[in-house]
Amino acid sequence: xxxxHGQYLRVVAAGWxxxxxxxxxxxxxxxxxxxxxxxxxxxxxxxxxxxxxIVGFLGRNGAGKTTTMRTVFGLVDPDSGTVTYDGAPIDDxxxxxxxxxxxxxxxxxRMKVHEQLVYFGRLSGMExxxxxxxxxxxxxxxxxxDRRDAKLEDLSHGNQQRVQLITAILHDPDVLVLxxxxxxxxxxxxxxxxxxxxxxxxxxxxxxxSSHQLDLVEDVCEDIAIIHEGxxxxxxxxxxxxxxxxxxxxxxxIEGSPWVPDVEGSTRVEANGRTHAIVDSTVSVDTWLSRxxxxxxxxxxxxxxxxxxxxFREAVGE
Amino acid sequence: MNRWRDIRIxxxxxxxxxxxxxxxxxxxxxxxxxxxxxxxxxxxxxxxxEAISIGLGGTTIEGIEADIVAVGxxxxxxxxxxxxxxxxxxxxxxxxxxxxxxxxESSTIxxxxxxxxxxxxxxxxxxxxxxxxVVGESLGLSNDQIxxxxxxxxxxxxxxxxxxxxxxxxxxxxxxxxLLLFVTIMMFGQFVAYGIVEEKQNRVVEVLLSRIDSTxxxxxxVIGIGLLGLMQVAVIVGAAVxxxxxxxxxxxxxxxxxxIGIGAYLSLLVWYVLGFLMFSFVYAAFxxxxxxxxxxxxxxxxxxxxxxxxxLIVTLSLGGNITALTRIASFVPxxxxxxxxxxxxxxxxxxxxVALSISIVLxxxxxxxxxxxxxxxxxxxxxxxxxxxxxxxxxxxx
Numbered sequence: 226x227x228x229x230h231g232q233y234l235r236v237v238a239a240g241w242x243x244x245x246x247x248x249x250x251x252x253x254x255x256x257x258x259x260x261x262x263x264x265x266x267x268x269x270x271x272x273x274x275x276x277x278x279i280v281g282f283l284g285r286n287g288a289g290k291t292t293t294m295r296t297v298f299g300l301v302d303p304d305s306g307t308v309t310y311d312g313a314p315i316d317d318x319x320x321x322x323x324x325x326x327x328x329x330x331x332x333x334x335r336m337k338v339h340e341q342l343v344y345f346g347r348l349s350g351m352e353x354x355x356x357x358x359x360x361x362x363x364x365x366x367x368x369x370x371d372r373r374d375a376k377l378e379d380l381s382h383g384n385q386q387r388v389q390l391i392t393a394i395l396h397d398p399d400v401l402v403l404x405x406x407x408x409x410x411x412x413x414x415x416x417x418x419x420x421x422x423x424x425x426x427x428x429x430x431x432x433x434x435s436s437h438q439l440d441l442v443e444d445v446c447e448d449i450a451i452i453h454e455g456x457x458x459x460x461x462x463x464x465x466x467x468x469x470x471x472x473x474x475x476x477x478x479i480e481g482s483p484w485v486p487d488v489e490g491s492t493r494v495e496a497n498g499r500t501h502a503i504v505d506s507t508v509s510v511d512t513w514l515s516r517x518x519x520x521x522x523x524x525x526x527x528x529x530x531x532x533x534x535x536x537f538r539e540a541v542g543e
Numbered sequence: 544m545n546r547w548r549d550i551r552i553x554x555x556x557x558x559x560x561x562x563x564x565x566x567x568x569x570x571x572x573x574x575x576x577x578x579x580x581x582x583x584x585x586x587x588x589x590x591x592x593e594a595i596s597i598g599l600g601g602t603t604i605e606g607i608e609a610d611i612v613a614v615g616x617x618x619x620x621x622x623x624x625x626x627x628x629x630x631x632x633x634x635x636x637x638x639x640x641x642x643x644x645x646x647x648e649s650s651t652i653x654x655x656x657x658x659x660x661x662x663x664x665x666x667x668x669x670x671x672x673x674x675x676x677v678v679g680e681s682l683g684l685s686n687d688q689i690x691x692x693x694x695x696x697x698x699x700x701x702x703x704x705x706x707x708x709x710x711x712x713x714x715x716x717x718x719x720x721x722l723l724l725f726v727t728i729m730m731f732g733q734f735v736a737y738g739i740v741e742e743k744q745n746r747v748v749e750v751l752l753s754r755i756d757s758t759x760x761x762x763x764x765v766i767g768i769g770l771l772g773l774m775q776v777a778v779i780v781g782a783a784v785x786x787x788x789x790x791x792x793x794x795x796x797x798x799x800x801x802x803i804g805i806g807a808y809l810s811l812l813v814w815y816v817l818g819f820l821m822f823s824f825v826y827a828a829f830x831x832x833x834x835x836x837x838x839x840x841x842x843x844x845x846x847x848x849x850x851x852x853x854x855l856i857v858t859l860s861l862g863g864n865i866t867a868l869t870r871i872a873s874f875v876p877x878x879x880x881x882x883x884x885x886x887x888x889x890x891x892x893x894x895x896x897v898a899l900s901i902s903i904v905l906x907x908x909x910x911x912x913x914x915x916x917x918x919x920x921x922x923x924x925x926x927x928x929x930x931x932x933x934x935x936x937x938x939x940x941x
Contacts, residue, residue: 295749295924298752298753299756300749300752300753300924317545317755317756318545320753320754321754323753325750325753327746327749327750327753329746329749329926330746331742331745331746331747331748331749331750332745332747332750333560333745333747334745335560336560344552344556345750345754347552348549348552348553348751348754348755349754350545392750
């Protein structure tokens with residue numbers, strides 16, 4: 226059953242790729258492969274980030290997310306495959322329109338916040354004055370104006386994260402690539418980062434970010450790409466993928482206890498302390514309802530398209 | 544256009560941030576103070592020599608006081624003679640330090656812990672001269688005849704090696720210059736390695752390399768730190784020049800630094816730049832292979848091993864002692880920046896030799912820059928365990 230779903234999703238992905246390849250202002254990763262000795266880091270990975278879209282980049286640890294992102298910035302040379310923006314290979318000049326926040330946060334601990342931002346802004350091609358103005362604007366927007374001339378090491382962890390975000394967005398990039406940007410943020414930080422991402426998407430930027438917090442991805446992203454063992458196995462609009470999935474999420478309680486149909490075409494899933502079933506979408510809701518009635522008094526019945534959790538679990542074969 | 548802009552921005556940050564650090568300031572002021580202080584101290588120690596004081600006791604040969612003073616002045620020593628009433632008085636004077644040595648009974652030198660060579664020579668010669676004079680007088684020789692007998696013969700000195708009256712100045716500048724180059728190149732080379740590891744350790748390198756290419760980053764860092772080193776060389780040389788101009792005229796000031804042409808001083812700066820470029824990129828390559836400052840020591844010794852022989856050769860070649868080894872070493876890539884300035888300052892190097900040496904060094908620098916950039920690119924994003932140089936050279940990222 227897992228295998229069958231995976232194939233289906235790949236077909237969906239291929240369909241999307243054809244549709245998307247006609248669009249402009251798009252970051253396009255095409256068939257990139259990368260080996261390190263015997264280790265295959267990327268295997269023919271392809272996906273797109275369209276203009277104005279936020280793509281959640283999902284995968285287990287070691288699936289190839291960071292390697293893919295580094296490829297976009299020329300930090301890794303793929304053995305084969307291409308990364309293009311607007312249909313052209315990415316060169317240094319184009320890269321100055323990109324913003325990157327690596328998974329491993331990196332800033333100069335002893336440099337003052339504002340000076341540091343200006344430095345990174347200039348390295349992204351900004352003039353000193355423009356960088357200084359933009360730095361002040363973002364510091365204000367993220368509530369850091371009073372820390373402007375503090376050394377980075379004197380800032381709290383959360384505030385250092387905010388400064389890190391500003392280094393990625395200071396030069397108003399058209400493409401934003403963020404590796405685990407939500408990791409370690411408190412709820413307020415999550416909210417302000419989400420709104421910054423939406424703000425950039427609204428301006429037409431292409432945004433790719435990786436995360437393990439699937440609920441967050443569901444909240445922020447319209448599109449997702451799931452990478453598994455170096456290949457992108459699922460790609461497309463989240464709502465589309467959910468609707469088109471050949472299975473449904475069934476959550477039933479009988480007399481207050483979780484109940485899962487014990488038949489072919491139903492898989493028991495336990496996640497986050499709750500139990501539900503992944504069932505074949507070709508079987509009608511009525512059938513499941515009557516089976517549940519046979520089991521006893523229904524105290525809860527929910528039948529929905531699968532959530533991102535389920536899509537992810539199916540895609541990575543768990 | 545972008546590359547030079549990137550390099551300039553990186554270099555400026557290095558200069559501004561590093562010159563703010565207390566370590567840098569303390570090191571620079573400390574070294575300048577050390578050099579200036581050393582010069583002042585040397586001039587005090589090397590001041591005019593004191594007179595030798597000699598006591599006489601017991602039976603003395605008539606007129607020996609005059610003979611002692613005469614022999615002393617023939618040997619360029621100022622001598623003071625005090626006659627004591629008895630052997631015991633003279634011995635006490637030595638014990639109390641009133642005199643340096645005493646001649647007793649015209650036959651024994653009394654001293655605290657053995658007479659110095661000049662004391663021995665002066666006294667034994669003076670006793671002989673006095674004895675011959677007394678014998679001559681007893682034989683009834685005329686004054687002229689006695690003078691002819693007792694007159695110490697002044698031996699002429701012929702030096703086979705043409706002596707260089709400016710040798711002291713040349714040795715001083717060559718040694719100080721070599722030391723300064725050695726210390727500064729090593730120190731600022733290590734700053735480069737330190738800076739690279741620091742950026743790896745705090746992961747900022749990935750943020751940087753997503754914006755600019757690794758060669759620009761590396762070059763900017765080396766140039767920035769190198770200019771700081773140049774500033775330090777200038778400050779230290781300045782401190783030395785000021786110190787030399789203010790110390791008393793005796794001692795060091797006898798060393799006339801102006802005998803060495805301004806070109807030789809400028810060549811020190813040129814060789815600093817060449818040596819620094821060469822070694823900073825060596826340091827960069829090795830620094831890039833480790834991820835933590837604690838691990839830096841395990842690789843930082845390599846450049847030191849490369850350069851130390853040059854320093855030893857400079858030390859061996861001082862005082863005009865330039866040998867075939869020195870000449871060969873001045874063409875060996877890693878040694879030339881330290882050894883060639885010595886030959887230049889000593890006036891030993893021909894123009895073509897300097898040109899050849901510079902060419903060899905430039906080619907070496909070019910090779911090292913290529914090698915180091917590639918290693919840096921291959922190792923910059925690799926964290927954790929130490930990366931092998933060969934692996935970093937072949938690999939790329941992660």
